[in-house]
Amino acid sequence: xxxxxxxxxxxxxxxxxxxxxxxxxxxxxxxxxxxxxxxxxxxxxxxxxxxxxxxxxxxxxxxxxxxxxxxxxxxxxxxxx
Amino acid sequence: xxxxxxxxxxxxxxxxxxxxxxxxxxxxxxxxxxxxxxxxxxxxxxxxxxxxxxxxxxxxxxxxxxxxxxxxxxxxxxxxxxxxxxxxxxxxxxxxxxxxxxxxxxxxxxxxxxxxxxxxxxxxxxxxxxxxxxxxxxxxxxxxxxxxxxxxxxxxxxxxxxxxxxxxxxxxxxxxxxxxxxxxxxxxxxxxxxxxxxxxxxxxxxxxxxxxxxxxxxxxxxxxxx
Numbered sequence: 180x181x182x183x184x185x186x187x188x189x190x191x192x193x194x195x196x197x198x199x200x201x202x203x204x205x206x207x208x209x210x211x212x213x214x215x216x217x218x219x220x221x222x223x224x225x226x227x228x229x230x231x232x233x234x235x236x237x238x239x240x241x242x243x244x245x246x247x248x249x250x251x252x253x254x255x256x257x258x259x260x
Numbered sequence: 261x262x263x264x265x266x267x268x269x270x271x272x273x274x275x276x277x278x279x280x281x282x283x284x285x286x287x288x289x290x291x292x293x294x295x296x297x298x299x300x301x302x303x304x305x306x307x308x309x310x311x312x313x314x315x316x317x318x319x320x321x322x323x324x325x326x327x328x329x330x331x332x333x334x335x336x337x338x339x340x341x342x343x344x345x346x347x348x349x350x351x352x353x354x355x356x357x358x359x360x361x362x363x364x365x366x367x368x369x370x371x372x373x374x375x376x377x378x379x380x381x382x383x384x385x386x387x388x389x390x391x392x393x394x395x396x397x398x399x400x401x402x403x404x405x406x407x408x409x410x411x412x413x414x415x416x417x418x419x420x421x422x423x424x425x426x427x428x429x430x431x432x433x434x435x436x437x438x439x440x441x442x443x444x445x446x447x448x449x450x451x452x453x454x455x456x457x458x459x460x461x462x463x464x465x466x467x468x469x470x471x472x473x474x475x476x477x478x479x480x481x482x483x484x485x486x
Binding site: 189193194196197200245246248250251 | 318319322326354355360361362364365366367368369407409410435
């Protein structure tokens with residue numbers, strides 16, 4: 180089995196109102212020194228068999244086309260075979 | 261025979277009935293399209309209505325762009341089919357890359373629902389020719405993720421090419437860059453708009469009837485083309 184983990188985050192230049200609200204809440208709850216919070220998404224995809232060859236290419240393509248929007252988001256993809 | 265304008269219903273669409281009503285009031289024939297349709301039933305133009313297609317899961321409009329009917333619409337829009345995307349429809353057009361940029365969460369985090377004043381900036385698109393340049397209108401705006409964002413270069417290009425079709429007047433309601441409420445593609449056949457003209461077509465139910473020209477514009481465009 181292969182596990183693919185895709186992390187998606189808003190690009191640094193895109194305003195993240197949710198992250199900002201979380202930053203405010205952390206401060207209100209007593210956490211000092213909060214400089215910034217960015218909120219992202221994580222996809223954990225379990226696949227039959229090893230991830231290799233064309234399936235790797237398709238996985239990477241879909242991470243860029245479906246799981247993230249390249250206009251506003253960056254993604255990282257890691258594979259544990 | 262009057263023009264046939266398709267209105268797509270996705271699971272989670274809300275404003276498809278109002279869009280069809282606006283089309284009828286403007287004098288055209290609304291044609292119901294289903295997200296799973298494999299053909300466009302000979303429509304002359306398409307409206308992608310507001311709502312929460314596929315529950316807005318993943319990102320607003322992200323799943324809708326892969327619907328069977330959308331692959332046809334994307335193909336035909338690239339060769340001139342007039343398409344108007346309202347609210348969620350605008351989000352779908354951006355996700356489909358028929359329009360540049362993206363819509364993100366309102367900068368103030370809250371859902372808004374107001375009668376919004378807009379200024380029409382471009383009357384050169386198929387959907388805005390019945391307005392006069394600089395005309396101010398009031399139509400409803402209701403969204404949670406209506407903040408229009410794009411790179412500085414894209415924003416400059418949109419203004420330089422007269423592709424910003426409407427801007428917000430007064431305070432910015434959702435954090436949209438440069439007060440952008442709606443844009444068009446280069447050819448002017450694809451228009452995306454965050455506020456809702458289809459809710460402003462009758463005195464009884466809307467704040468104004470300022471939304472009607474969007475729908476009469478496309479009728480004139482279609483008549484002129486045939």
